[in-house]
Amino acid sequence: MLGPEGPHVTVEGFDGPLDLLLELVEEKKLDILTVKLGDLADAYLARVRALDALPADEVSAFLALASRLVLLKARSLLPSLLPLAEMDEGESEEELRARLLEYAVVRERATALGDRLRSGERGFHREGGTPELPPRGGEVLALAAAWTKVLALASRPREEGMVAPGERYSVEERTAEIEAIIAAREQVTFTELLSTDPTLGWAVVTFIALLDLYRRGVIDLEQIELFADILIRRKQTA
């Protein structure tokens, strides 16, 4: 995935191979419905040649379309190539034209949207009109229980203060421990593995160790319902 600063490349104002092809059609004042797309191969290639400063994957998209155009041109020049067309799995001139037309519609609409945006004529809704009320039907006891939980969490000592760096667990160690437990007991619950007062780091290491054991086919995992305790079982070897 690209981050917000990910590269976005436009080539001399062209945003992708279809955009460049459409631009050529319009520049030459050709009818998009009748133009022989193969005839544009030379002009297209000339533009693509100027693109060497681009990242490889960007250029490859342009080159793929260029090769398609060259093939279309070759076919029109050498009708004897036609039988080969049946073996060719690429898109035909009609398919490419349909794509180009579809893209032309999109670009037209994008321009219309852009004009709208530039005009600045937009709507505004009312902000801050409705006071936020607690959801209806809440129970006093549930609220009290939730509050008690929050207090318990708040009174728990900070992890930083509790675990000296030397005592930190590695996933490998924890994996070996769980493997030993499983070897002795056949099954154990996730809560048991966490023990009574787990720190965040401890829980994470335990969880990753379990994932690793599962990946290696050492254990089976089962959870009867949502939020139920996870059951860890020794894998039955067939």
Place this chain on the structure above:
Amino acid sequence: MRSSLANAVESVLFVAEKPVSRAELARVVGATPKHVDNALAELATSYQGTALRLAHDGDDWQLVTAPEHAVHVAAYLGADRLRVSPASLETLAIVAYRQPVTRAEVEAIRGVNCDQTIYTLMQRRLIEERGRREAPGRPILYGTTWEFLECFGLSSLDELPRALTPEGAIPGVGEPVGDRRA
């Protein structure tokens, strides 16, 4: 004179800061959804030539200011004008007119990778996830948001600018999008 039901609906929409669904409106004003529809239509007509518009996204309704007065409201709110790059506008146009769509469908039409533009549009809350398509890989579906309607001064998706080339006018255009990349 507007009906008292239309006035009731208006008063609810006036205080609501979030869009209100048709069902919710029916519940709070004590009318059937059908009657609420009529009241909403009545309201929309009565706003012609005023500073308010009745906007809707599907079944959700909201009062917004008329686009003509955006400059004044923006001055009051200190709102910045939204800027969207041409590439993002293309992606946005595809999502707006064909929603819900997957990223692969957008890319098939534009012929370029659209990770970046979809990311940008999501960041600006112009598009949002709309569940997943029940197809291999269960790809994420995207659709436009309330912010989109507002930023473009649209009362609903029906008001999307109709471009010169209507969909379906040319054979092969506007038909269901497959993965047609060569």
